[in-house]
Amino acid sequence: MSYSISSIRSRREARRSYSGEAGCSPAEHIASNPATKYEQGDILARVHAGDHQAFAQLYSTHKKKVYSLCLHMIGNAAEAEDLTQEAFLQLHRKINTFRGESALSTWLHRLTVNVVLMHMRKKGLQLNSLDEMMEPDSNQRPGSSIGTPDLALSGVIDRLALQRAINDLPAGYRLVFVLHDIEGFEHNEIASLLDFSIGNSKSQLHKARMKLRESLQNYPRQEGRK
């Protein structure tokens, strides 16, 4: 079975810029609202038997989690739609390989992350190797913060500035930050998904947060704000 999404893509007109509202992460949704094993088994059996309604039900259950994950990782609504579509097409194609060792939502979440990573590599986001992706050039490294004012105590974390700063993070930093701090993945899961060590995941997350702090400190000056 093969799919072509390019023709569908051209039909979509909505090319919105992403803006977020406060809410809980997909990972929290999974934790707080899991399908029971019985329900999951029943739906999967029907999907295996070629029941389109059952697959529509799966889509309905998981669409928000998958779309949000794509959107947060890629930061672009149009691409997030394409990637959501690709993730569900892969789910349809590969569902026979799901062994039920984890929740379907966990499995689908990992599949989605892999779809996004593949897309980023194809797009040539300088992901020739994850090492390159993770180690931006020296100009992009988080700088030293000695003597700079702290944000937490001054209470100046501006939503818009933070959103911009996250969008502007180098691809590798952004990935680890989004997966851990926004989507709620554990370091061992990130390490497995991105094929590096747990220690690397932790240190990259720290560097990403440092980079964000630096951007937030520079933001008022760049924007001419108080």
Added chain:
Amino acid sequence: MKKSANNLCCEEFQSQLPDLIGSGEKVADHPHLQGCSLCRALLADLGAIAQAAHQLFPVEEPPDALWRDIESAIVRAEAAPDPR
């Protein structure tokens, strides 16, 4: 000679932080932090950033048209001859 953890200046401590964190060491217990409010504030900032980011990104609903696109692609794929 290696400097003891107690004698690190802020710059040295901060440059070692990624490795310290990566190694799984409990950074909050580091001797430098016991006497350095500047570096404690830095870590508080990083925690605040993580918390703010977590609240910033909501769960989003994809457009309704997306399911129709997916369904069409599935139907087309099932109708296509098996390449084997």
